[in-house]
Amino acid sequence: MALDTVPKQRAPEDKAAREQKAIRELAGRLAAAYSENRSPDEVNVAIRTAHARFAESTVRDFVPILVERMVRRKLETPEQPETVTAVAGAPVSVGQATEPAVTGEFPGGESPRKLTTDRRGLFALAGAAGVVAVGATAWAVSPSDPAPAAPAAGAPLKKVTGVVGSEKAAFFGDERVADVFAAHGYDVRVEAAGSREISSSMDLEGKAFAFPSSLPAAERLKREVGARTQFVPFYSPMAIATFTPIVQLLDKAGVVKFDGPAPTLDFSAYIELVQRGVRWDELPGNTSYQVGKNILVSTTDARTSNSAAMYLAVASYVVNDHAVVRGATAEQHVLPTLQRLLLAQGYTEGSSVGPFEEYLTAGMGPTPMTWIYEAQYVSAAVGKRLRRDMVLLYPSPTVLSRHTVVPLTPEGEDIGALLHNDTELQSLAAEHGFRTGDVARFDEVVTEHDVAVSPDLVDIVDVPAYETLEHLIDGVAAAYE
Incomplete structure (x- = not known):
């Protein structure tokens, strides 16, 4: 076809x-x-x-x-949504677990990574609409609380700094986003880094919030800093940025399917090509990309970047007979293929911005297939940066990258609530390519800018448990050394 x-x-x-x-x-x-x-x-x-x-x-x-x-x-499920309640002088109760009481304040000047168990718990949100007083000593907070109330006219802006996955830097750099935060009393500045770096090794002292690109990374960070609240304001499926000639070649090889507005890559068939060591110039009828290198999707460095970790999640599922990897035996079974997928690429970058920029500027010569967040492609379409021969290809199966805010201070909790609940920020997130709870707005954006996306993703698999994913990444890292 x-x-x-x-x-x-x-x-x-x-x-x-x-x-x-x-x-x-x-x-x-x-x-x-x-959404929870x-x-x-x-x-x-x-x-x-x-x-x-x-x-x-x-x-x-x-x-x-x-x-x-x-x-x-x-x-609907029998369980009620989790609510964290803290009462001064009493333990904090979450399900069956209890922790020492908290005052709702962070110790001044101390790094969030140094928080100890007796300082964990609920963050006070002074003046926020989502804080409910019970008597004078109790509060309840959940990610579904309304956004913080607007400040009094003329009040100075509170300066806060966060660290975010690099693919969200453009969103926070949007002046319209800054204006919404300012309307709520905040001057928000961000630093960009790889999501795994954010959750594992980055110094977060002085940061109000961390915003990695995956739920597993956020869960690790939550445990480390003792945060009790998180927000998932938007998400993005993982996809592959490629080109029309490449899709045509893969279609002739029986690896691509056309089941909807956007083509899909049969990931099992792709893995088989990789395991056989098939080169591009060995594909039948290839007159458009006669290159003698192995067929591989280009990714980031799994040791620092969440997008590559999501690639490992999909690949490990397929290699493990279409089952989520659990246990040491399954880990050892899939590792050789995962090592080949990553190591055969040669040098890989630490964040998703670099490979996608190369895709946009260098064409299919160096990177015929690039593993990306769908949001990056949609955002590039909105910015009119795509050429006519560029195509968004969805792996089947794929995984969702759930961009998760982990508050590190009370102000960070305000920012998370705003990102999750403010309708204007949600609309702007859709313009930057992210899917949100406002499905209609995302549909409007891709329709207006003529982007062929898969509106209904069904073949989505779970990411392995955090510890399992870390074992797989460590196994790949060991092969580098």
Whole structure:
């Protein structure tokens, strides 16, 4: 199958526009309501399944209401959302665990990494709308709390600094984002770093929040600094930035499928090519990329970068007979292939910005396939940086990178709440390519800028447990040495 142009998304039919709009708005509401326990894609699948049951109904007026009821019943669980409660002079209770009482304040001038157990717990949010007093000594905070209230007119801005995954630097550098933070009393500055570096080795002294690009990295950081709250304001599927001639070659080799607006890469077939050591110039009918190097997706350095760790998560799942890796035996089984996937690339960069910039500027010569966050590609499309021959290719299966804010100070908690709840920040995040609880806004962005994305990702696998993923990365790192 020839690929001359990337298929475009189609707008819903006029006769069903009102119902489709209601369903999109429902998807946004439910994705936000269940963000702690369900990914937006899980919510979308539940909505599509329920909506399909009414396909033959002639009376349509109440379909969105009935769909919402069905989906809420499906997504509800017996457990209540976790709420952290601290009462002065009493233990902090989270489920069955208890920890010493806290005052809600960080010790002045001490690095967040040096917090000890007796200083863990709830952060006070002075003046924030999400802080609820019970008597004079109790508070409750959860990631679903409303955003902080706006400051009094003329009040000076609070300067806060955070460290973020490099792929989010452009978002924080957007003047419109800065204006929203300023409206809430904050002057937010960020430093960019690899997500694994943020969670494992970076000095966080003086930082108000950390914003790595994966939930496992955030969970590690939470445990280390004793944070009790986190926010997942947006997420991004992992994808592959490539070119039309490359997709055509892989299609002839039976590795690519066209099941929707964007093509997908059969990752099992790709792994087989890598294990056989197939070179690009050995592919049948290759007249467009006659290069004698092995077929490989280019990634970042797994020792420092989350995007490469997500690549290992997908590859390990496929090599482990399509099962999430658990235990030492499975780890040893998949490691040889993982080492080959990473080491055969040669030098790799420490963050995802460099490889994607090379993709945008150098063409397919040095990097015919680059492992990226979907958000990077969409953002480049919004910025009109894509050429006509550039294509977004989705691995099947893939994983979701859940960008997670870990507050390190009370001000950091305010920033996390704003990112999670402020509608303008959520809209701006969509313009920077990130998927949020506002599914309709992301759809508007990709439609407006004619970006062929996969709107409904179903073949998504879980990332291995943090300890397992660390073992795999350590195994790859040992091979480097």
